[in-house]
Amino acid sequence: MSGLRAELRLRRDGFALDVALDVPDGEVLAVLGPNGSGKSTLLDCLAGLLRPADASIYIAGRSVAGLPPPERRVGVLRQDPLLFPHLSVLDNVAFGPRSRGSDRATAREVARRWLTEIGVAEFADRRPSRLSGGQAQRVALARALATDPTLLLLDEPLAALDVDAAPAMRAALRTVLRQRRAGRVAVVVTHDPLDAISLADHVLVLAAGRVVEQGPTREVLASPRTGFTARIAGLNLVVGEATADGLRVDGHALTGVLAEDAVPGDPAVAVFPPRAVSVFLSDDEPHGSPRNTAPATIAALEPHGAVVRLRTRDDRPGWTSGIAADLTPAAVADLALDVGSQVLLSVKAATVDVHPALRRSPAP
Amino acid sequence: MSGLRAELRLRRDGFALDVALDVPDGEVLAVLGPNGSGKSTLLDCLAGLLRPADASIYIAGRSVAGLPPPERRVGVLRQDPLLFPHLSVLDNVAFGPRSRGSDRATAREVARRWLTEIGVAEFADRRPSRLSGGQAQRVALARALATDPTLLLLDEPLAALDVDAAPAMRAALRTVLRQRRAGRVAVVVTHDPLDAISLADHVLVLAAGRVVEQGPTREVLASPRTGFTARIAGLNLVVGEATADGLRVDGHALTGVLAEDAVPGDPAVAVFPPRAVSVFLSDDEPHGSPRNTAPATIAALEPHGAVVRLRTRDDRPGWTSGIAADLTPAAVADLALDVGSQVLLSVKAATVDVHPALRRSPAP
Amino acid sequence: SEERTLTVFAAASLTDVFTTLEQRFEDEHPDVDVRVHFAGSSRLAQQLAEGASADVFASADEDVMRDVAGEGLLTGEPTPFATNTLTIAVEPGNPLGIRGLADLAREDVTAVVCQPQVPCGSAARELAAAHDVEPRFASEEPDVTAVLGKVRAGEADAGLVYVTDVRDEAVDEVAIDGAEDAVNTYPIATLTEAPLAAEFQRFVLGAGSGVLRDAGFGAP
Amino acid sequence: MPRALWAPAVLALALVTLPIAGLLLRTDFARLPTLLTSDASLHALRLSLLTAALSTVLCVLLGVPLAVVLARSTFPFVRVVRAVVLLPLVLPPVVGGFALLYSLGRNGFLGYLLDVTAGITVPFTTAAVVIAQTFVAMPFLVVSVEGALRATGEDFERVAATLGARPATVFTRVTCPLLLPALASGVVLSFARALGEFGATITFAGSLQGVTRTLPLEVYAQADADVDSAVALSLLLIVIAVVVIVVARPRSVEGVRA
């Protein structure tokens, strides 16, 4: 057996963590959850920084629950960058490789590569105290990645980053996580559904120390069963194969905007929010800019805050199966929509983001 | 003269900050910029934690450049929460009021009120070391707010917050900032354009220590002049008056989803991304869910990454004036759009967020 | 030829004379390095009991020498080689006009003395008792050199010291009538069988007696 | 914590505990009550505890401000001042005693002034003992506290200032509480140094029962005549020390973050 398998139970004052998780070999798990739900605590347990008495943790088939951190071959980015104040940025990043036995020159070489990758090579010789918040966060990320661990644990790796840096880091992380050879697993804590979608195969949602949802990213985010997940996610995800101008699903096209690292022909996921989906009556096809218009049957209609969320049946080839669309109540009334109505769904290509999928079959 | 007026010049190793800013009485300035552009440095200068030799700072007409922090009557949330480890959460928040002369009981009362406001009252008796990252961030925010300062300085106040907490905090902050009496000013550093839109009257964009854009929020975000601003913002903002189901602009309606604290009749701003705007030819009006369809004239068409950004002329009453819409190049070709084309813009009500405006006339 | 070492433990009050004797002995024996360890006699005795190695012990007090003999540390009979009596050391010129033991009880006089645990201190008590006076002391110092030091530094107006201690110009002496009511007898003894030890003892008793007399010590 | 540290740690512990065990083995427990209640012992013990406590208080009152000034001010001459403050550390205590005599003694420049103007003579008084102890002990406090101040940094003090706290408030409500563990070590160290003070005391203050003869002086005096009684006194001190350390120290020294 390989991958990561863990069962953990821990009490801390009033807080109790009770989690079981299972990440197959080579895959990435995203952990979502409200503040204080136990995400960092979970990561600390996996890293060996907390050692609950009642725990079983297997990394690549090896039981590590009794082992101290360095023997677990984990790499950790904690929520606080905690860069070593007495070392330069370069030596901070070189610390991991050095500790794993590289000689000084090699370790520095590795560190320099990672600093470049993460876009902070210019700070190599600085003391950490002279970095801005986002710069420190990036150096800490480089430090965690440079250890090349069996189990990579990242706690909000993209927090504090600016709008240019965040996508760049996300792409860099995706590269790292995809290149990971067999026997490697990563767990990423995040508050951003886009991280989960673009980085993770699986999602685990924590609330008050317990797992409230768990499963393949697409399934959990597309049909969230809790309010929290719905609020952070509730995105439409369509799996297919990247094309030059979007995605091919069951032979049908979905036009969209390709992410920089998406390669036509490779597996990909199209993401668009329910609020971006327009609904037309079947006999009234629009002739406008929306590139994507296709038929669907309404499966459900339910109030969702100020809007009504409509879901389509999972009964057709192409992208319109099992899609959510948010409409104002006025629109629902105006179009006289109901369960079973035949409609045309329309979604502007500009609202459809196409991300490379992490692997060919993201579902178990 | 009142409000905040500052001119600062500071060198730090290789980095130079050179900023002039002017925030009228009672208003809020958002500071945006990439990592390491000098946002935190700017705030430290205003707070008095850094004292550049070459600085003039007037708060409510009083020159404070030579004064130490406590005599500036500022309230600061720094990027790192830095809660006092030896005080309980309650006493951390009570510290400001106590220092400003309240007796212990009153200060605790104030602290308790703010903890409740920020949703962390349950942790009042905890030591900061036992809080999660997001909880600590919220307590630090409560601590900054509890000082009731003349100049409130917030460095990424909503970072590290979960999807439920962030909007709640944003609403709480908005309440605070709007209730602020004359003579008060706030400066908020953020990476999230939504914070700028919903909290600030003015925006200042920093890059490498210099101001690259500055002006009323609506203007800066709606027509960004730098790539960075465009990437973080580039949103459509429409100013009007809130109604029960959206916004009224020059007597025309724009249907949308009201934010919780938006009150019909009050000034409000509608926000929607260019990618959410569909374009139809004028003779081909769609009959679908999009509630908002109105005529416009194309003023410009320019490539914008993978999409084409179209701008409408500023020549009509209603919401379609000066709006940006992102289309795929294929759609532009298909509809044969060009400058001067008469089109119908359509935007789904579900994609239109209506936020309360901070004041009746957000322009200078 | 290799240099031989001779270790001598000597009472603090012998510091000056034994430093001279060390020099003379080394002049006569160029191959010998004499090391003299000065301290209060009782402390020296204690160190010997705890394993300090010395060849010769010169004590300021016969009781102390008896203790050392009792430990079985001596290799020869203790032999008296000098006596000493007390006197009053005062600031040069004796500005306060101190004339005897009785003046040490005066309000305006700051006087110091040895602590009773050491020979000079017990002698001082004996003398005061014999003369039926009760001097007021500001401090009881751990040994006689400390007493002298306080007077030299000008912090004390008077101090009870040995007559042998007031030979330099830094202090003046006020002799005590009947000082011989408390006489200290100094015995010397060998602690090893080394021939050099016996030779040093002979040297002190012989050629050394002149030096001792010059320094003010009495003959035993 | 590397395993390899245990060996030297145990050796270090042995270096401390074995001699104390030796002391216990030699103690004449039967005579203990008599020895401890002798007049001289009681006087010395009382005087020692009193003077050491007083000088520790002085060390804190004077030393903490000095440490803060050294750690936080940016004057260029701070470095020289720091060196001067540490001098009593390297000065043999006896020389320290002479230094005190030369300034506060009857013929010292300050002592002369005091004598002429106020009729006060400092040497041979209990005050002299306290001054001598403070002189030798204060650098211990200053070094501990200054080191801690530098290590903690100014971040929390800055935050407090931005919350409106004036320097005095920052000092009492932030600097001091955060300093507590270091202050506690500093107090323990300087109290200990004051309690064990010998050379400067005997030189500057002399040795008179009940006035200036502190426990170390008494022990030194007794050691010649009656070692048992010296040992008995020491045992008493050890008991007091263990009680103080085990009962009073942990809370503060184990630190705020523990």
Next chain:
Amino acid sequence: MPRALWAPAVLALALVTLPIAGLLLRTDFARLPTLLTSDASLHALRLSLLTAALSTVLCVLLGVPLAVVLARSTFPFVRVVRAVVLLPLVLPPVVGGFALLYSLGRNGFLGYLLDVTAGITVPFTTAAVVIAQTFVAMPFLVVSVEGALRATGEDFERVAATLGARPATVFTRVTCPLLLPALASGVVLSFARALGEFGATITFAGSLQGVTRTLPLEVYAQADADVDSAVALSLLLIVIAVVVIVVARPRSVEGVRA
């Protein structure tokens, strides 16, 4: 920094500087060269620097591991061990000397063993001086270092462990560098304590020129007879101290974050 701190800080500084000024005023600078080059002075100075350096090294080698064990292990008896380690601090040095004599002396349980098995007698040798100094000085190092360890917390050590560093690496590459400022103060304090050691040395090691008569003992012996030479020696020490502190200390003591 509150203004009010300046007054006590200046007073503290005066307490330290005035006596030293007094010492300088009394110095006979003309005789200085002669005094400093006397046989006894040179022997004592050399012996003092040597033994204090040796015992400081011992203090570091033994004390740092002990401090780490005390700060980082969670055994329940740690609190008691800590109390025991601090005992030499409160023990009057003379008593400490007796304690050493009773364990390592000819009649002590360890000393007897050493004597019988290896023919070694420790008391009244230079080794005895080093042992006595280490005994009294080590707690100073342990207290400084342990306090700093507790204050720093384990966060950086944890991070290092997650980066794959084994305990020994964490110790050498993270714990020690971060500890440097505290270690530097600890070294200064324990070197100073060792250099000034008097009571334990004279009791356990005696006072034999070139063998056990360290500078404080020499100064004490000379003080009464020849104060000038004692003062001269002290001045030399002061100069050495100022050089060491001004030149060597700042970098390390001013801390990593400065």
